[in-house]
Amino acid sequence: MSDSPTPAPPLSPAALDTAAREAIELMFFAYRDFTDVADRILEEHDLGRAHHRALYFIGTNGGITVGHLLETLKITKQSLARVLRRLIDNGLVDQKVGSSDRRQRLLLVSKEGEALLEELIDAQRALLVRAFEGADPDSLSGFRGVMLSIMTEEDRQRFQATLSALASRAA
Amino acid sequence: MSDSPTPAPPLSPAALDTAAREAIELMFFAYRDFTDVADRILEEHDLGRAHHRALYFIGTNGGITVGHLLETLKITKQSLARVLRRLIDNGLVDQKVGSSDRRQRLLLVSKEGEALLEELIDAQRALLVRAFEGADPDSLSGFRGVMLSIMTEEDRQRFQATLSALASRAA
């Protein structure tokens, strides 16, 4: 059993408002600097952020269908097609006909794609680890809780699905 | 004096790594849903995110020069020109010749622009307030600390400058 620290009193509505007003800017700057470390790597490979996002979700959800990827990214199939074409042509992503439903094209990251994706994940993870190192575990869980609350319920569920995927991979 | 809660033990490197790996996804989803509430408003006004960003920083730093705005947004003057042209033509932003340096064009949000900017800020602030309400103050400061740590030193200083601007405005 750990000690149960005294919970701090709730913030006043005015204080919440001020914190939220400031957080608008925190979101902008933090996200920009977060994406920037990946952008630098992508540039070397002549790829854009859209390729990064597609590669990321294919890598995290190996064997994902095109339709499911579209729902996750929330873009049109025409937008995805352009991005996917390049990933496939560059040998970063492979397609496999679905076993139960042969209309489906299951997406898989190739060995080469895995290397690039790892590089991208490493860069962003390193930035985040540095940001977390100074903070105590409570800060970290606070960060996590707030980010989850900002997300829509739909995306929260997608995130939960990722956790399961990562956990089963680790096993 | 408040009680000093027992600080939690530091996380293991492996735990930090896992938390950072998960945070990659938190950043993606939270930022997407955060920007989405503004995008819906912008759509009604036939404006894009670039207009939002420019309007935001002009509004927060009234009288900012074009050069300073360029440094803040980290885009080229040609990119900004297109965005600024529309904001000015639509009567959302005004320009004023600099008093000490007459080459400068100081940027100011018009009354109309202020109304739109308030609408945008309100929408994002409301989302964040909802996200904060459930969390205790410690979570909130944890979120803030992590976001600040993710940012570059340069952007952290920009953020601090905003705090001063907001504080002096409130006074």
Next chain:
DNA sequence: GAAAATATGTCAGGACTGTTGACATAAATC
């Protein structure tokens, strides 16, 4: 005061990413 530097604006063209609309094919389902 002339030359150089600075702040800003603009034209041209290209890349990436998103959209809508239309149409095609193969496979599953009713």
Next chain:
DNA sequence: GATTTATGTCAACAGTCCTGACATATTTTC
């Protein structure tokens, strides 16, 4: 067999970013 579903593709357009080049007004420097 007809319909629906999963996917792919062609075409056109918009927004946002970039590079490169050039122009103007104003300030600073020599």
